[in-house]
Amino acid sequence: MAEKYDLQDREVWDGNFAASQALRQAQVDVVAAYPITPSTPIVENYGSYVANGYIDGEFVMVESEHAAMSGCIGASAAGGRVSTATSSQGFALMAEVLYQASGMRLPIVLNVVNRALASPLNVRGDHADMYLGRDSGWIQVGAFNAQEAYDLALCAFKIGENHDVRLPVMVHQDGFITSHTAQNVYPLTDEIAYNFIGDFKAVDDMLDFSRPVTYGAQTEEDWHFEHKAKQHKALMDSRPIIDEVFSEFEKLTGRKYNRVESYNMEDADVAIVALGTTVETARVAAEQLRKDEGIKAGVVAIRCFRPFPFDEVRNALENTKCVAVTDRSSPGGAMGAFYNEVSAALYTTANRPLVTNFIYGLGGRDFSIEEAKRIFTEQQAHADAGHITTDIQQFSGLRGPHLGFFQTKRG
Amino acid sequence: MQDLNLLAQDNRGQSQLENGSGLVGWDVVTRGSILTSFEGDATEIVNQKSEERMYSNYNSYTASVASWRVEKPVFNIDVCIDCQNCWVWCPDTSILSRDKQMLGIDYDHCKGCAVCAEVCPTNPKSLIMFSEQTALDEALASWPEKKKKEEK
Numbered sequence: 001m002a003e004k005y006d007l008q009d010r011e012v013w014d015g016n017f018a019a020s021q022a023l024r025q026a027q028v029d030v031v032a033a034y035p036i037t038p039s040t041p042i043v044e045n046y047g048s049y050v051a052n053g054y055i056d057g058e059f060v061m062v063e064s065e066h067a068a069m070s071g072c073i074g075a076s077a078a079g080g081r082v083s084t085a086t087s088s089q090g091f092a093l094m095a096e097v098l099y100q101a102s103g104m105r106l107p108i109v110l111n112v113v114n115r116a117l118a119s120p121l122n123v124r125g126d127h128a129d130m131y132l133g134r135d136s137g138w139i140q141v142g143a144f145n146a147q148e149a150y151d152l153a154l155c156a157f158k159i160g161e162n163h164d165v166r167l168p169v170m171v172h173q174d175g176f177i178t179s180h181t182a183q184n185v186y187p188l189t190d191e192i193a194y195n196f197i198g199d200f201k202a203v204d205d206m207l208d209f210s211r212p213v214t215y216g217a218q219t220e221e222d223w224h225f226e227h228k229a230k231q232h233k234a235l236m237d238s239r240p241i242i243d244e245v246f247s248e249f250e251k252l253t254g255r256k257y258n259r260v261e262s263y264n265m266e267d268a269d270v271a272i273v274a275l276g277t278t279v280e281t282a283r284v285a286a287e288q289l290r291k292d293e294g295i296k297a298g299v300v301a302i303r304c305f306r307p308f309p310f311d312e313v314r315n316a317l318e319n320t321k322c323v324a325v326t327d328r329s330s331p332g333g334a335m336g337a338f339y340n341e342v343s344a345a346l347y348t349t350a351n352r353p354l355v356t357n358f359i360y361g362l363g364g365r366d367f368s369i370e371e372a373k374r375i376f377t378e379q380q381a382h383a384d385a386g387h388i389t390t391d392i393q394q395f396s397g398l399r400g401p402h403l404g405f406f407q408t409k410r411g
Numbered sequence: 412m413q414d415l416n417l418l419a420q421d422n423r424g425q426s427q428l429e430n431g432s433g434l435v436g437w438d439v440v441t442r443g444s445i446l447t448s449f450e451g452d453a454t455e456i457v458n459q460k461s462e463e464r465m466y467s468n469y470n471s472y473t474a475s476v477a478s479w480r481v482e483k484p485v486f487n488i489d490v491c492i493d494c495q496n497c498w499v500w501c502p503d504t505s506i507l508s509r510d511k512q513m514l515g516i517d518y519d520h521c522k523g524c525a526v527c528a529e530v531c532p533t534n535p536k537s538l539i540m541f542s543e544q545t546a547l548d549e550a551l552a553s554w555p556e557k558k559k560k561e562e563k
Contacts, residue, residue, distance in 0.1 A: 105443030166442065204445045210454040214446040214469070222434060227444045229437035 002027065003053040005190065013185040015149040015178035019085065019111045019171065020045035022153030024055055025193035028109075029080035029200070032060040032071025034090060037123045038175040039113035042085035065090035069097035069110075076106035077215045079205025081157065083108065087175060088115035091129040095136070101168045102137030103231060104215050107160030108168040110138070111153060114276065115175040116363040124364020125175030127275060127328040130305065131337055137231055139169040139238055140305040144279045146183045149173040151255060154188070157197045158245045165238045166203060172305070174276040176364065188253065196252055235307045242304060259304035260312035264290065268298030270379035271317060273325045273342055275302055278360075278367050282326075285372035297376045302338075310345045317342070318349040321383035324375050326396075328361045335393055335406075354382050354410075360396035371397055387411025412547050413486055413515030417507050418462045424475035424519025426468065446470075460509075471520070480523035482540040485550040486515050491537035497527035513537075534558055 005024065013021065020042045023031070033043035047059040058075075062068050065086050076082040086094055091112060101108050117128040133140060139159060143149040149171065156169040173179055188196070204213050219227055242259060250256040263283050265271065272282040279301040286297035300316045300323075302309065317323055323346065327336025334340070339357035346353055358375060361367045375396065382388050388411075391404025446469035449456060456464050466472040491513050498506040498513070505521040507514040516527075528538040534557050541550045 103443065104445065204443070210452045212448040212453055212456075214448060215443070217444045217446055219444060223440065223444075226435075226437040226440045230440055230442070233437070234442075 002056050005049075005054050007187055007189065009186065011185050011187055012182050013146050013150070013187075014041075014180050014182045015143065015146040015173045016041035016113065016180065017045065018146045018150035018185050018187075019153050019173070020049070021187060022150050022193070023083050023109075023111075024049045025188070025190050026081060026083070026109075026154065026157050026197050027055055027194060028057055028083045030058045030060060030072070030075035030082045031084050032062050032068045032075065032082075033084045034062055034065045034068045034086075036065070036087050036090035038115060038125070038179045039085040039087040039090075039111060041179075042111050042113070046083075065093040066097055069094045069101060069108075072108045072110075073097065073101050073104065073106055076101070076108050077104065077204075077206050079200075079202035079207050081161070081200040082106075083111065083157075085111035085113065087113045088117055088123075088129050092117060092132060095132060098133060098136040098138060098168075100216070103227070105166040105231070105234070106168055107157075107166055109153065109156045109160060110168065110170045111149075112170050112172045113175050113179045114172055120363075122363040123175070125177055125179075125276075126362050126364065127172075128330065128362075130170075130172050130275075131329045133170060134306060134337065137167070137235065138306060139165075139167055139235065139242070140172060141169065141242075142172045142275055142301075142303060142305055143178060144174075144277055144301065145178055146173075146181065147185045147255075148257075149178060150185055150187065151249065151253070151257070154193055154197060155242075155245050155249055155257070158248075159238065159242050161197075161200060162238075162241050162245075163201065163203060165234065165241050167234060167238060172276070177277045186253075192252065196249070239304075239307055239309070257303055258312070259302075259309040260316050261301040261303050262316045263299040263301070264296075265298035265300060265316055265320075267296055268319075269296040269321045269383055270376055271298045271300055271320045271323045272372060272375060272379075273300045273302070273313075273317070273323060273338070275305065275326075275328065275338065278326060278328065278372075281367055281369055282372045285369045285376060288369070289373055289376050293377075295376060295380050297380075308341055313342055313345040314349050317346055317353060318351050320351075320353045322354040322356070322379040322388075324356050324358055324379050326358045326360055326375075329359075330362055331359055331393075339393070354379075354388050354408075355392075356382070356388055356390070357393040358396045359393065365397050367397060385411070412551060413488075415518065417515050417517075418460070418509070419519075420462050420464075420466065420472075422466060422468070422473045424473070424477065424517075426474045475519045476522055477519055480521060480543055482523045482525065483518065483521065483543050483545075484516055484523070484525065484527050484538045485541050485545075485547060486513070487537050487539070487551060487554055488513070490533050490535060490554075492533055494532060496530045496532060497538055500526050500530045502526065
């Protein structure tokens with residue numbers, strides 16, 4: 001049995017420490033990891049908890065992130081509760097194996113501390129790695145601060161391991177801004193946290209010798225499509241279960257999570273749609289604009305990036321006049337991926353708000369309250385004119401001449 | 412000549428991998444394409460002979476890859492010394508052997524790689540590759556004589 005760990009009602013933790021404490025309280029059986037900045041402390045702390053007797057588990061050092069996820073898959077298929085952490089280049093190297101984990105329906109929890117992808121090399125936070133995982137068949141939830149990194153990691157085990165879900169889950173937090181900023185965090189006691197998640201209940205585990213199973217079968221054109229369709233259906237069907245887990249978590253803690261979070265949206269004319277720490281910046285900007293300039297500004301944040309909350313995005317935004325969707329990832333010759341997804345949802349509404357796209361914050365470039373206010377004000381100008389008056393896609397916070405693409409054909 | 416039904420169960424080698432029949436929809440395929448190897452409780456299979464085991468339809472035991480083969484190994488029991496070299500080397504566990512007595516080839520799973528014939532140490536060899544369409548009795552009738560040592 002594991003040693004008792006001293007916890008206060010209120011701790012000062014950064015996002016990494018918060019995530020590692022969730023791993024300890026979940027009593028994760030196996031972490032196979034290849035540490036990378038800025039997520040290193042998550043697996044480093046897990047290793048120290050194992051070494052000091054706080055977890056009855058196994059820390060497996062491997063030779064790469066590809067091997068880390070492969071090790072996690074082996075341990076999960078064997079029938080254990082499994083987790084790891086990574087960022088950026090490590091996530092990219094893991095990409096091939098991410099698809100294996102979801103295809104085999106293994107409920108691994110991956111803590112992703114978001115960081116830019118090289119080249120040029122950069123250790124700071126943007127969402128390039130998170131976007132790289134968006135078709136991988138994992139559930140992806142996003143934390144905006146350290147408390148949420150802790151809360152969502154606990155929820156992730158409960159969601160993924162639900163027998164009606166059985167899918168791997170990524171918990172994202174922004175590199176450095178969340179992962180290395182110490183904040184007040186209110187943890188659950190070990191007992192309450194563990195009981196919330198519950199014991200790991202194995203399915204199709206390879207250590208069940210009474211029922212040997214084959215993992216990783218080959219399927220060609222006669223079977224592959226059906227398996228992928230079933231996997232997609234499982235992701236879509238996880239939506240009500242995610243809601244249930246969030247609702248149970250609220251009963252326990254009073255902290256309520258939604259797949260789409262809305263702030264000041266009841267009467268909003270203009271909105272910023274964002275992911276990660278940008279949400280808190282935009283919320284402050286919206287409050288100030290409402291108070292100082294009477295602009296009805298609101299913020300919509302995507303808590304659950306996958307499965308994409310198509311309905312909830314429509315519900316949150318369909319009555320706005322103009323929406324700015326912010327992408328913190330280099331779009332690589334297209335509109336931002338997040339912009340495309342939100343736009344697709346809004347295109348199917350009766351109102352069809354104007355939607356613009358901002359590429360911002362790449363490689364950890366700061367996104368200020370002033371810039372958020374400028375974006376809101378610009379959306380208000382579009383709303384007043386009845387059409388988009390600028391380029392549809394613009395770069396925000398970029399040095400040099402204005403960079404933007406495409407003009408509207410409406411109005 | 413070997414009995415072609417050696418150690419066979421009714422379902423050994425019955426399904427063809429390229430078989431188009433029995434295809435089901437996305438709602439019926441197994442979760443995570445995870446496949447069970449046996450029907451029922453398999454705790455005791457380590458103590459069971461292969462023909463006694465309840466192989467599931469997902470098990471490769473029930474599938475045949477015979478059509479992949481161009482040449483097949485033919486086994487000559489009169490020359491064999493039961494050294495088990497072929498059994499050790501066969502990459503497809505297609506050498507049928509019981510109590511260290513060589514019995515023959517599992518032609519449902521042999522792909523014709525010829526490793527067994529290569530490693531056979533007898534003179535003449537007890538396993539020789541013949542074209543797939545050569546009948547077993549014809550192959551045995553044409554078995555080579557023992558080779559004499561070459562003079563130095």
